[in-house]
Amino acid sequence: MFQQDSINVPVLGIVENMAYFTPAELPDNKYYIFGKEGAKYLSDDLDVPFLGEIPLVQSIREAGDVGRPAALQTATPIEAAFEELTKNVVQQVVDRNENIPPTEAIKITTMAGCSAVKKK
Numbered sequence: 001m002f003q004q005d006s007i008n009v010p011v012l013g014i015v016e017n018m019a020y021f022t023p024a025e026l027p028d029n030k031y032y033i034f035g036k037e038g039a040k041y042l043s044d045d046l047d048v049p050f051l052g053e054i055p056l057v058q059s060i061r062e063a064g065d066v067g068r069p070a071a072l073q074t075a076t077p078i079e080a081a082f083e084e085l086t087k088n089v090v091q092q093v094v095d096r097n098e099n100i101p102p103t104e105a106i107k108i109t110t111m112a113g114c115s116a117v118k119k120k
Contacts, residue, residue: 009103010096010100010103011048012049012051012092012093013043013048013050013051013088013092014039014042014043014046014048014049014051015051015052015053015054015085016037016039016040016052016053016054017053018034018054018055018056019032019034019039019053019054019056020032020033020036020053020055020056021033021055021057022055022057022077027077030055039053049092050088051088051089052081052084052085052088053081054078054081054082054085055077055078057070057077057078059076059078060078070082071086
């Protein structure tokens with residue numbers, strides 16, 4: 001499993017966001033404007049599960065703009081993408097809980113370089 005040594009938190013998997021574009025008027029077409037399956041290749045290279053791909057769809061942005069989760073859209077290709085992603089995340093959580101000891105609480109040891117902290 002991939003772990004960054006300085007963080008030591010297991011990664012459940014990789015999601016490819018904006019994986020492809022499908023115009024509403026051509027629902028069977030997929031245009032890979034940022035390349036195809038890059039996240040799948042990365043997951044293979046890092047030996048991390050590939051969890052799914054989310055398409056580049058205008059309604060995802062619009063839903064985010066008004067504070068409505070895009071995953072709640074029904075009867076759309078987005079619904080299928082988020083359903084697949086959810087199934088894969090849940091399966092990885094189940095597998096992780098069965099096969100890996102609990103993760104330790106993350107301890108922040110330095111605030112150097114953190115602009116969110118007000119300096120006194």
